[in-house]
Amino acid sequence: MPSKKSQLKKQLVAYSFIAPNFIGFAVFTMVPIIFAIALSFLHWDGSNPMSWAGVSNFVDLFDDDQFKASLKNTIVYSLGTVPLTLICSLFLAVILNQGIKARNFFRTVSFFPYVASLVAVAAVWNMIFNPSKGPVNMMLYKLGFSSVPGWAADKNWAMITIILFSVWKYMGYYMIIYLAGLQGINPELYEAANLDGTNVWQRFRFVTIPQLSATTFFVLVMLTIQCFKVYDIVYMVTQAGPGTATLVLVYDIYNKAFISWNLGSASAVAIVLFLLVLIVTLVQFNGEKRFTN
Amino acid sequence: MKKVLTIVLVLSLLMGAVFANGTKEAAPAQAGVTTLKWALWDIASTTYYEPLITAYEAAHPDIKIEMLDLGSADFMTMLQTQLSGGDSSIDVVTIKDIPGYNNLVKRNLLLNLNDKIASEGVDLSLYGGTTDQISVDGKLYGIPFRSDFxxxxxxxxxxxxxxxxxxxxxxxxxxxxxxxxxxxxxxxxxxxxxxxxxxxxxxxxxxxxxxxxxxxxxxxxxxxxxxxxxxxxxxxxxxxxxxxxxxxxxxxxxxxxxxxxxxxxxxxxxxxxxxxxxxxxxxxxxxxxxxxxxxxxxxxxxxxxxGTITSLGVSNASKKKDAAFDFVKFVTGPEGAQIVAKTGTIPAIKNEGVIQIIASKPGFPTDSASRDALQVAKTYLExxxxxxxxxxxxxxxxxxxxxxxxxxxxxxxxxxxxxxxxxxxxx
Amino acid sequence: MQVQNKNSKPIALLLYTLLVISALAMLLPFVWMLSASLKLDKDVFTFPIQWIPANPRWENYSEIWTMIPLLTFIKNTAKLTIIVTFLQLLTSSFAAYAFAKLHFKGRDVLFLGYVATIAMPWQAYMVPQFLMMRSFHLNNTHLAIIFLQAFSAFGVFLMRQFYMSVPDELCEAARIDGMSEYGIYAKIMLPLSVPALSTLTIFTFVNTWNDFLGPLLYLTRTELKTIQIGLRMFIGQYSSEYGLIMAASVVALIPVVIVFLSLQRFFVQGVATAGLKG
Structure with a gap:
């Protein structure tokens, strides 16, 4: 049995590891966030004295068309983007972890949509998917489709366009995380599996996937958060349109905070977003624990 | 491991170096000179800021105008964030649009200019009615200096x-x-x-x-x-x-x-x-x-x-309100209008002389219809x-x-x- | 997972075809940037896309240096990026070790708290944060951006996940040998996590390099501004100089690509022995 003193020492050692990051983090991020949470119960325009709002900021959301549209759109967006990006990036990472020719080239290229300026990426995307003159629709016409999608200009297709764009842009980013994760897998596991006469798929299913579970948890959580917080992409590709077809939560937060200067109301939407992500993360966190134990 | 150590070493040296010069502060202002900070956008591509400031500083050697470029795309957001919580570093405020003006007024960030306008004898009739359109309950918080249509x-x-x-x-x-x-x-x-x-x-x-x-x-x-x-x-x-x-x-x-x-x-x-x-x-x-x-x-x-109007106002938190107003008065007044017009931009004071300046700018269409087009009968704000x-x-x-x-x-x-x-x- | 097998030749072919197609799709924006950077603004958005400009306008690349203080901006951005990346790597990997391999009170709650804050959109706490920073007199200093970026929960989360996949037995054995926790971190975990550290370096580098709203809000003095603000200087209210924006974007992209290329070789560490080659 370790003595109480050594227990305490262990705890202190652990805290000393965390402290450098945590202190900076707590002061510069945590405190403002707590302030923002408090704001959701207040009326404040950032200048005049605050006044108590109780839960009225939240109650008002029930009758807020902008909020309702953005909540629905954000959920649809996340449901589409998370699984697609996860699968594509894992697939890409596994392929680019092989000893294939020009591997470095392909890896670098996959990262391009993420690092290239968003202005350029969005411009290219919008030109390629331009409803009347873009090459994609030209090709569809030639293939004999009589009606082609309006992509970003059609309210039924705009969200799909944004989802495809996001997958394309973020695939390389998560591929990197998976690539790094793949390096951590003990090669002996594959050798053992090889001796057992397994095929490619079995090795992928029973060695790679379980070994990557910590990475996948990370990717899942980060992707979910990223999707719930999407803003830049929407701003560049559709400006939340047509109408409110791609209006997302952070867009609504921006409008409430910086167009109307209704910081309490903006915070209330942020809290809703925060709680949604927290629930999803908790579910995934429990899943991870069960998976790794 | 050695390599990592070397990299760490180099990085910390670099950090020391940059931190050392990063903490250097700008030289303190000269004694007796009041510096006014003017919040605006697109210094590089806007031609009238420099001549306006040069002209004003020439007439007022004790005043120095400093420009604060907040970019055009997010200007009103950035401006309103900077002004939040009563910061006194900005004195003169450019107001880009009416919803933003309305917010600034509601948030009590702009000085009510009525008293100054009365005491300094600013002639609001020069502005072709635009000042009435931006008065809130009879109070004016900004004076137009550009008036596009x-x-x-x-x-x-x-x-x-x-x-x-x-x-x-x-x-x-x-x-x-x-x-x-x-x-x-x-x-x-x-x-x-x-x-x-x-x-x-x-x-x-x-x-x-x-x-x-x-x-x-x-x-x-x-x-x-x-x-x-x-x-x-x-x-x-x-x-x-x-x-x-x-x-x-x-x-x-x-x-x-x-x-x-x-x-x-x-x-x-x-x-x-x-x-x-x-x-x-x-x-x-x-x-x-x-x-x-x-x-x-x-x-x-x-x-x-x-029409759209761009106005200048004085920040409520400014510690140099009198000097700031004097500058606003100059930029929005007849002298400022001349300078703005010379760059081909339509100032808020749109009298015959100003139209003449713009229409006679080299490159402006020479037909009389184009010149007459600059005469506006009635403007409704966007x-x-x-x-x-x-x-x-x-x-x-x-x-x-x-x-x-x-x-x-x-x-x-x-x-x-x-x-x-x-x-x-x-x- | 062997592609060199005789019977897997068609699969390899299919794989390469897929790779080449996706590589083309991913390269498009970059090619477009290059081509737009050699055009006049009015030709940038013309249809159909003119991939090779008829009269390449190389002046765009010389003009960007004189029209805005681009060199100063690059210096500022480089300084910020290096400091932030360094601090981020150091503090995140340190904290992550405790979250992954040590047991202490409140570990899970604290960790969840970290992760949860990532979910808070910056737009929601931008104003309180700005007011706080200004009350510390950090407004218009590079320190503001450093503090904003360097202690992110993201880095801790990323590093923790990689440490999780390192077997606990390794640490246990070292502890029995009498190694301190700090020793285990420095001598066992750090060398093992080179791929993860490379990943974090790339991400932090790219994020800080491309950050826009933070610098825009905090750095209003020209001599402090960063390259992304510089890029926006070409986007005026009534006209946008896209040719120049793209030329500057291409210049701004070079350091990121260099960092990526020089770090990506660390992604092959484990594979060198056997890895997935089977």
Whole structure:
């Protein structure tokens, strides 16, 4: 049995590891966030004295068309983007972890949509998917489709366009995380599996996937958060349109905070977003624990 | 491991070096000199800031004006964040739009200028009524220094080539529509569009308010129907470029006009200076262009148009309010107007002399109609001052986008505007 | 997972075809940037896309240096990026070790708290944060951006996940040998996590390099501004100089690509022995 003193020492050692990051983090991020949470119960325009709002900021959301549209759109967006990006990036990472020719080239290229300026990426995307003159629709016409999608200009297709764009842009980013994760897998596991006469798929299913579970948890959580917080992409590709077809939560937060200067109301939407992500993360966190134990 | 250590070492050395010079502060201000900070946007591409400041500093050696560039795209957001919580570092504030002005006033961030205007004898009658339009309960929080209005730009060469008479300063909407249809020709790379509407809501929707019977914050929008019908009809018939294509390809209106692909384009007067410069530098295919007044509804005086004003105000938290106001007075006053006009920009004081300066700028069209087009009969603000203008604008922009992309019918779109704006007004 | 097998030749072919197609799709924006950077503004958005400009306008690349103080901006951005990346790597990997391999009170709650804050959109706490920073007189200093970026929860989360996949037995054995926790971190975990550290370096580097709204809000004095603000200087209210924006974007992209290329070789560490080659 370790003595109480050594227990305490262990705890202190652990805290000393965390402290450098945590202190900076707590002061510069945590405190403002707590302030923002408090704001959701207040009326404040950032200048005049605050006044108590109780839960009225939240109650008002029930009758807020902008909020309702953005909540629905954000959920649809996340449901589409998370699984697609996860699968594509894992697939890409596994392929680019092989000893294939020009591997470095392909890896670098996959990262391009993420690092290239968003202005350029969005411009290219919008030109390629331009409803009347873009090459994609030209090709569809030639293939004999009589009606082609309006992509970003059609309210039924705009969200799909944004989802495809996001997958394309973020695939390389998560591929990197998976690539790094793949390096951590003990090669002996594959050798053992090889001796057992397994095929490619079995090795992928029973060695790679379980070994990557910590990475996948990370990717899942980060992707979910990223999707719930999407803003830049929407701003560049559709400006939340047509109408409110791609209006997302952070867009609504921006409008409430910086167009109307209704910081309490903006915070209330942020809290809703925060709680949604927290629930999803908790579910995934429990899943991870069960998976790794 | 050794390598990692070396990298760490190098990095920490670098850090030390940069930190050392990063903490250096700017030299303290000279004794006896008051420095005023002016919040504005686009220093590099705006030509009138420097001459205004030079002229003012020459007359007031004890004042130094420092510019604070907050960028144009997010200007009002950045400005309002900087002013939050009573910071005194900004003295003079440029106000870019009316919803933003309304917010600044509501948030108590701007100084009420009434007393100063009275004591310093500022003549508000010079501003052609614009100061009344931005008074809140009789109090004025900013003085206009730029006053842009909408005109129709046209490509003379295209009209000559088609053998069609130029547009005139007295066009009804029906005549304008017919002319646009007449000027449309060609296919593919040779296609000439009769008219062009940029993707801003104001370029199309605000035709509806020019008869003075309705405003855009009314809460009922049935009066917009004929104008949407006209524009969507032109779009359907290929008279104007498709809104959806323009928007998704982020087409800038200037490129369209430069490339000889549109015969007429309605746009704000801010484009005059840019157009003159670009044509002079040979960056455009269009060589000869002209200006005419905005088209008007039946029975409305020609020269009735839309306007936007840019104003200057004094921050409520400034510690140098008197000096700041004096600078505002100079920039917005007759002297400032002269300087602004010399750069081809329309100042808020639009008297005969100012129009003369702009019209005689080299590169400005030489025909008399273009000069007369600068005479405005009546200007309606793109967004009138209203307590809820920011929120109303969000809704109007969304529904406009839906109508123009044919995602909703005109009637259903108008019904949606009516419903949602009335909800905002009732709150 | 062997592609060199005789019977897997068609699969390899299919794989390469897929790779080449996706590589083309991913390269498009970059090619477009290059081509736009050699055009006049009016030609940038013309249809159909002119991939090779008829009259390449090389002046765009010389003009960007004189029209805005681009060199100063690059220096500022480089300084910020290096400091932030360094601090981020150091503090995150340190904290992550405790979250992954040590047991202490409140570990899970604290960790969840970290992760949860990532979910808070910056727009929601931008104003309180700005007011706080200004009350510390950090407004218009590079320190503001450093503090904003360097202690992110993201880095801790990323590193923790990689440490999780390192077997606990390794640490246990070292502890029995009498190694301190700090020793285990420095001598066992750090060398093992080179791929993860490379990943974090790339991400932090790219994020800080491309950050826009933070610098825009906090750095209003020209001599402090960063390259992304510089890029926006070409986007004016009434006209946008896209040719120049893209030329500057291409210049701004070079350091990121260099960092990526020089770090990506660390992604092959484990594979060198056998890895997935089987």
């Amino acid at each position: 909408w005109l129709v730009y046209y490509n003379k060469d295209l009209f000559d080539k088609a053998g069609v008479a130029y547009p005139t300063n007295d066009m009804t909407f029906a005549q304008y529509d017919a002319l646009a249809r007449k000027m449309t020709s060609g296919m593919g790379a040779d296609k000439v569009y009769g008219a062009h509407y940029h993707t801003w809501r104001s370029a199309v929707q605000l035709f509806g308010i020019l008869d003075g019977k309705h405003t855009i914050v009314d809460g009922t929008y049935d009066f917009l129907k004929p104008y949407y019908e006209m524009v969507l009809g032109e779009q359907k018939d290929g008279i104007v470029q498709d809104y959806a294509t323009l928007k998704t390809s982020s087409t800038h209106y200037s490129g369209v006009f430069y490339n000889n692909s549109v015969a007429m384009m309605n746009m704000g007067s801010w484009f005059i200076a840019t157009l003159i410069n670009q044509v002079a530098q040979g960056n455009t295919e269009v060589k000869n262009w002209g200006l005419v007044k905005y088209p008007h509804a039946e029975g409305v005086t020609p020269g009735t148009t839309l 967004m009138p001052l209203h307590e809820k203008s920011a929120e109303i604008e969000v809704v109007l922009n969304q529904v406009h986008d839906e109508i123009m992309t044919n995602n909703i019918s005109i009637d259903a779109g108008i019904a949606k505007m009516n419903e949602q704006v009335q909800k905002i007004l009732a709150k």
